[in-house]
Amino acid sequence: MSEMESNKTCVENDCNHSMKRKKGVRNVEEYKCQRIKRARLQGKEYANYRGNVVKTKSTTESCRCARKCYDKIDIAQRGKLLDAIHSFSCKNEQDIYLQGLLDAVPIKHRRPRNGDKSGKRSSSFTFHVVIQERRVKVCKKAFIQLYGVSAKRVRRLQTLLLCGQTPKDMRGQQNNRKSVPVGDVQAIKDHISSFPVKISHHASKEYKYLDAQLDIKKMHTLFKEKFPDCKVKYSFYYKIFRENFNLHFGRPQIDTCGECEQLKVKIKNPNPNECAKRVAMAELAIHERRSNKFYTSMKDTKHICKNNDSVLGLTFDYMQNISLPCIPVQELFYYRQLSVFPFAIHNLKTDEASLFLYHEGQANKGPNETCSFLHKYISDNVPPCVKELHLYSDACGGQNKNNCMVRFLLSLTDTNRFDIIIHRFPIRGHSYLACDRDFALVKRVLKKTDRYYVPMEVCQLITSAGVPGKFTVNMVTSDDVLDFKNWWPSHYKKTCLSLESQIKAVPRSQKQDFAVSRFVEFQYNSRHKGTVVASEFIGGLVSHTFVLRQSSDKSLNPTIPVQKAYPAKNVPINAKKIIDLKKVLRYVPGEHRDFYDEIIQWPTKQTD
Structure with a gap:
């Protein structure tokens, strides 16, 4: 390879060296035209649009004038002059600086031009360079060599100086014939x-x-x-x-809010009543603002807990059931399979998720399981320095929003484990949580795997999803689920009137009783044991205070239940599902047969 080709390859590699452009972001400074412009401005070697290498201009040629202007300046000072002109950020600044080194002077002696006066010059020019902060007069050729500029560029600056104009870079400003109007x-x-x-x-x-x-x-x-x-x-x-x-x-939407859809249909109605249309638009705006408060509060909690070690935010939810075994056999589509339940708790402070994995023969999906998993996570992962807990979950009545969950959280403040607990629920249809992002990562891995047979393989796949260390999986057994349903009635009331509506002045129709489904925000405080403050809207001005402790319970320090929710250590499985699992068993490898042989012997229940 010749020296010319080698230099060309090196320059092309330097010009093409840039980070991969992020989608939607324009790296204008890394465009080829910008790289060439910077190289010319700084006097560096570059490859032009045709791929030819343009080397730096040589400044070693003597001016050969009588005064020896170029030779009088030493090599170190020549480098400083070049660095001075290359230090400017644009060509306009360079031209203004060079123009300031030119002086127009009258012509002292004129030569006869055969009577033709049209070509007479009006002025002559003197050239200077700056050495140690003083102007030194040099010849034109030395000026061109010392600053590394062309004679054409100097002539342009001379013309503009005579016209009293400031240099302005007009490159690339011409009209393009192919440009779109x-x-x-x-x-x-x-x-x-x-x-x-x-x-x-x-x-x-x-x-x-x-x-x-x-x-x-x-x-x-x-x-x-x-x-x-x-x-x-x-x-x-x-x-x-x-x-x-x-x-x-966008992709087609699923699980949208029913109220949003109903109000949008009213607004898009081709023959609406204008008054009704305005009312629907106002109701939709209010509904969207209320739904956004859930996401705003969750975002604020995430910011606070990352800067304050005494505050922690958690979101929790159940993932879609995973069916076992997963085998690419068409026949399995028509068979009932064993359901595996993943329950996730996402830490807003660390962005890590802890999953509790079990199948339907070990436990159900109810308040006992949700409270037990939340209690275990707090015991194992939440340090004692955390005194304020913010919880976010959907409003599923059978799992997260029920009397059992309210009494469990109330017991955490009654026992002084936390000073403040705030549990917020979204409006139905607006319940996207951080857990759902975790579930998307897990589903992506599961879709790429065509065969898995037992929960332990599912556990390994979940652990491999996302960045290393993001997911922690706990394999649940029946002994891990505590009986919260039968525990809380001995310590707390089922219902009561709010303190604000207990007085006789409040009419009976306006008295407020404790109905969990009516509220979207619950606050618990260790200063007011046995008391919960409920609000119908997140951050609403109106709240209701309920005293749920039993009058006979004097200790005010209820202990977490120790009784197991499933003393038999198993949950009956649908008998028809057991029959289908026996048919599927012929597709299961021998190393996983023991697991399904045990499931086939599981107690069954009859369903319609």
């Missing part, structure tokens, strides 16, 4: 903006989504039909879309 560009932007968008409420950052049935090709086709006179190619339409709009194409 400004009106067509604005028409493209207006056309893209005319499509309705949906704003995602599932993420901490706001995302705008176009309809799932659209794509950029369809949008370009619609644009050509609407503006037949605009000759805009698809590539240019896509460029405008990518560079000026941060829009995504």
Whole structure:
């Protein structure tokens, strides 16, 4: 390989060395034109648009004038002059600096030009360089050599100096014959903006989504039909879309809010009553604000607990059931399979998740399980310095939002384990939690695995999901589930009137009793033992105080139950499911047969 080719390869590697562009982010400074412009400005070697290497200009040639201007300046000072001109950030600054080193002086002696006076120069010029903060007069050739500029550039500066103008870089400002008219560009932007968008409420950052049935090709086709006179190619339409709009194409929505859908139908009704339409729009705005309060409070809690060791935020929820065994056999689609229940608790401080894994023969999905797992997580993972606990979960009545959960959390403040506990629930249809992001990672791994047979294999797959250390899996047995249902009635009341409505002045129709399903925020405080403050809205101004402790319970320090929820150490399984599992057994390898042989001998229950 020749020296020329070697230099060319090195320069190309240096120019192409840049980080991979993140989607939606333009690295303008790393464009090829910008790299070439910087190299020329700094006097460095670079590869031009044709790939040819342009070397740095040589400054070792003598000026050969009578005064020996170039030779009088030593090598160290020549380098300082070049560094001075290359230190500017743009060409305009360089030109202004060089123009300040030129002086226009009258011509002392003129030569006859055969009577032609049109070509007479009006002025002559003197050139200077700055050495040790003083101007030193040099010849034109020495000036060009010392500052590494071209003679054409100096002539331009001389012309502008005579006209009294400041140099201005006009490179790249010429009109391009292939450029799209400004009106067509604005028409493209207006056309893209005319499509309705949906704003995602599932993420901490706001995302705008176009309809799932659209794509950029369809949008370009619609644009050509609407503006037949605009000759805009698809590539240019896509460029405008990518560079000026941060829009995504959404997937069909699932599990949406029923109230949102009902109000949107009223607003989109083609023959509405204007008054009813305005009322529906106002109700939708209020509904969205109330639903966003849940995500805002969760975001604030995450920020607080990362900066305060005495505060902790947790979210918890059940993942979709996992069916075992997972075998790519078509026949299994019609068989009943063993259900595995993953329950996740996500720590907002560390962004780590702890999962409790068990199958339907070991425990159910009820308040006993939820309270037991939450109690175990607090005992094993929450340090004693944490005195304020914020909980977020969906409003499932059979698992998270029930009398059993309220009394369990109340006992944690009554025993002074925590000073304050706040449990918040979202509006139905607006219940996206941090756990759901964890579940997405787990499902992605499960979808890529075509065969797994026992819960231990599922445990290994969950542990491998996400970054190392993000997931911790606890294999649950029947002994780990405590009987909270039969524990709390001996310490707490089932219902009572609020302290605000107990007085006789409040009419009977306005008296407020303790109904768990009516409230979305519960607050517990160790200063008021046996008392819970409930609100119908997150951060609402109106709250209700209920004293749930039993009048006969004088200790006010209820202990966590020790009685097992399943003393028989198993839960009966559907008899039809056992029959189907026997049929599936022929597809299970021998090393996993023992697990299914035990399940087949499990107690059964008859269902319709």
